[in-house]
Amino acid sequence: MVHDMKMLIGGKWVGSGDTIDVKDPLDNTVIDTVPSGTAKDIDAAITAAVEGYKVNRALPVHERISILRKTADIIEANLEDFARTIAMEGSKTIREARKEAARAAQTIMISAEEARRVVGETIPFSSSPGSENRQGYYFRFPIGVIAAITPFNDPLNLVAHKLGPAIAGGNSVVLKPATVTPLSALKLCEAMMEAGLPANILNCVTGYGAKIGDALVTDPRVRMVSFTGGVEAGQEIVRKAGLKKIGMELGSNTPVIVCADCDLDQAVENSVSGAFWAAGQNCIGVQRIYIEKEIYKKFETLFVSRTRQYKVGPKMEEDCDMGPMINEGEAKRIEKWVNDAVAKGARVLVGGTRNGSIYDPTVLADVPAGSTIDKQEAFAPTVNLYPVENLDEAIAKANDVDFGLHAGIFTSSIDKAFKAINEVEVGGIVINDSSDYRIDMMPFGGVKNSGLGREGIKFALQEMTEPRVVCFNL
Ligand code: NAP
Numbered sequence: 001m002v003h004d005m006k007m008l009i010g011g012k013w014v015g016s017g018d019t020i021d022v023k024d025p026l027d028n029t030v031i032d033t034v035p036s037g038t039a040k041d042i043d044a045a046i047t048a049a050v051e052g053y054k055v056n057r058a059l060p061v062h063e064r065i066s067i068l069r070k071t072a073d074i075i076e077a078n079l080e081d082f083a084r085t086i087a088m089e090g091s092k093t094i095r096e097a098r099k100e101a102a103r104a105a106q107t108i109m110i111s112a113e114e115a116r117r118v119v120g121e122t123i124p125f126s127s128s129p130g131s132e133n134r135q136g137y138y139f140r141f142p143i144g145v146i147a148a149i150t151p152f153n154d155p156l157n158l159v160a161h162k163l164g165p166a167i168a169g170g171n172s173v174v175l176k177p178a179t180v181t182p183l184s185a186l187k188l189c190e191a192m193m194e195a196g197l198p199a200n201i202l203n204c205v206t207g208y209g210a211k212i213g214d215a216l217v218t219d220p221r222v223r224m225v226s227f228t229g230g231v232e233a234g235q236e237i238v239r240k241a242g243l244k245k246i247g248m249e250l251g252s253n254t255p256v257i258v259c260a261d262c263d264l265d266q267a268v269e270n271s272v273s274g275a276f277w278a279a280g281q282n283c284i285g286v287q288r289i290y291i292e293k294e295i296y297k298k299f300e301t302l303f304v305s306r307t308r309q310y311k312v313g314p315k316m317e318e319d320c321d322m323g324p325m326i327n328e329g330e331a332k333r334i335e336k337w338v339n340d341a342v343a344k345g346a347r348v349l350v351g352g353t354r355n356g357s358i359y360d361p362t363v364l365a366d367v368p369a370g371s372t373i374d375k376q377e378a379f380a381p382t383v384n385l386y387p388v389e390n391l392d393e394a395i396a397k398a399n400d401v402d403f404g405l406h407a408g409i410f411t412s413s414i415d416k417a418f419k420a421i422n423e424v425e426v427g428g429i430v431i432n433d434s435s436d437y438r439i440d441m442m443p444f445g446g447v448k449n450s451g452l453g454r455e456g457i458k459f460a461l462q463e464m465t466e467p468r469v470v471c472f473n474l
Contacts, residue, residue: 005034005182007206008189009041010048011199016041020206022089022183025357026315026324031088034182037207039215045174045203046221049145052172052200057142059198061115064168068112070195075105075188082156082187084316089181090155091279091323093315104160104188107440110457111164118169118461125471133474140465142170143245144223147216149209149237151229152326153281153379155181158249159188161440162226165460167192167201171224175204176216178229180326182206209233217241224464231377231403231449247463248452249445251377252405253287254435255398257420258299259391260292262410266432268302271383274408274434276310276322276361280381281330283450284406284428284435288374288384290394296387300365303385304349307361322381324357331359334380337373344368351382375401391416399425405446406435427454 006013016035024031035041056064075082079101086097118140125134148162159177166173177185189204205212217225217237224245227237231250238246256274258267274286291299315323325331335354341364342348351362362382367374374384388394398407408430409420417431427446430437438444445454453463 003032005032005186007035007037007041008186008193008202008204009045010203011193016207020179020208022180024088025091025180025326026313032183034186034206037205037212039212041205041207042174042212042215042219045205046145046216046219048200048203049172049174050221052198052202053142053144055198056167056172056201057170059170064170065112065115067192067195067197068108068115068164068168071191072105072109072112074191074194075101075108078191079105082184085184085187086156087315087323089183090152091281091315091326093320093323094318095320096278096323100154100157103440104157107157107160107457108164110441111168114165114457114461115168117458118465120467123469123471134471135474136469136471138467138469140169141468143464143466144171145221146171146173146224146226146464147222148173148175149213149216149225149227149229150175150177150185152178152181153278153283155184156188157440158228159185161455161457161460162228163188163192163202165457166226166464167197168457169461169464171464172201173203174216174222175202176209176212177204177206179206179208213237214240220244226460226464234451245463246452247455247460249283249455250449250451251283251379252403252446252450253375253377253401254284254403254406255288255290255424256286256408256434257391257394257398257410258289258291258295259409259411259413259416260294261412261416263412263432264295264299264302267410268299268306270434271408272303272306274436275383276307276381277436279322279325279359281326281379282436284438285379286383286408286434286436287378288386288398290386290388290397292391292394293387293389296385300349300385304363307350307363310361312360313358322361325359325380326357328357330380331357334359334378334382337378337380338362338364338382341367341371341373344371346371346373349385377403391419395420395423399423402449403446404448405450406430408433408435408437427451
């Protein structure tokens with residue numbers, strides 16, 4: 001299976017001396033290698049992207065649309081191959097990976113559709129005394145070279161969420177995918193080149209963020225850093241980037257509220273899936289569930305029993321529900337967080353066991369307020385259940401963290417739903433489903449430490465273009 005994948009710089013597939021092994025996190029077998037890019041490679045990629053920007057901004061929009069459509073067609077025609085790559089290099093089961101591959105095709109197709117809707121408007125200059133003889137308008141201009149930095153947990157679709165709108169809007173890109181999952185990103189680059197994207201518009205440098213990140217984010221030729229990843233790396237990038245546009249899609253510690261008047265079976269089924277999708281390594285995955293006390297016991301029993309049914313481990317098998325974590329180190333980290341919470345009084349209702357990189361789906365009760373797993377992003381297959389007196393208490397506790405990406409509420413009361421809509425501090429709230437719901441055209445992003453700006457193609461296109469005013473003095 002090893003092909004020794006190369007990076008894409010200036011329209012050529014190139015190596016860089018050292019290589020990095022890409023391993024299947026389930027058993028650590030090497031499935032491929034990628035170049036360990038250097039600051040010199042980043043410099044070459046940015047130099048190419050400066051040229052690529054000139055090419056793409058001059059490209060007629062119908063040609064950008066055609067290239068993006070063809071890319072989406074290539075993904076669709078090779079869906080199983082993309083899905084296998086996602087599943088092999090990452091944590092996802094083959095069923096989860098197929099969904100991601102299909103969504104990535106959608107994301108690129110939506111980018112093609114939105115490319116024709118990047119519009120401006122006329123400006124009523126004569127509304128200002130002294131400007132009676134002026135006429136004009138503004139249109140949206142591409143921003144330039146965009147650094148796209150992506151995480152491991154959706155190794156294809158989150159890359160598509162940056163490349164699609166960046167190219168649709170007339171920009172060029174230097175992509176740096178997560179070191180543990182670079183193969184899906186490289187395959188997407190291959191598809192774009194096969195679809196006819198001219199050289200230099202898209203460049204991809206593989207390598208360690210700690211080694212090459214600074215060269216990318218501090219270069220003044222880069223006009224925007226579009227980052228998806230953890231809050232720590234995000235904050236470091238913001239500190240270093242200097243005067244350039246920043247898009248930050250960061251983590252969360254996601255709450256779901258279960259009211260006594262809800263459809264209990266729906267609340268259990270959807271919250272279990274939301275907690276353990278991608279082995280819990282999901283920025284909108286369910287981490288804290290606040291349940292009105294009248295139904296707490298019933299909810300707990302059903303939730304634990306549904307969790308026990310999960311088939312965990314062999315992610316390429318069709319009936320596997322949950323794969324491993326991204327590596328053993330991450331599984332050991334969450335094992336420690338759970339053990340620390342237990343030492344302070346938490347109870348493990350199911351799970352709490354580790355085998356290499358597999359951490360079993362874990363449900364906790366009596367989690368002490370202020371413990372790490374209560375306050376920080378777990379990014380693991382663990383979920384905390386908390387009984388609450390009422391909706392007011394649930395909302396106060398849901399908001400009592402430094403994050404705010406998504407939330408969910410299960411209720412049959414329109415008043416309760418609207419109270420949560422107005423009071424929960426998040427970028428998106430889902431009524432009668434868990435927080436783990438997203439389609440690729442909706443605005444997506446967070447408040448507080450969950451980020452800055454929005455993705456979702458139309459919204460990313462706004463971030464990746466700027467208004468340019470045209471004024472005629474008649
Ligand atoms: P991460 O460790 O922050 O890494 C993300 C990317 O940043 C990787 O490509 C990484 O490279 C790179 N990087 C790390 N330090 C850097 C630096 N100083 N300069 C430049 N680049 C740097 O995150 P992860 O573990 O891959 O992903 C998990 C996190 O992403 C979670 O917090 C999750 O919530 C968040 N996430 C957010 C969203 C959203 O849309 N809001 C979606 C998905 C995931 P290396 O791989 O080489 O370290």
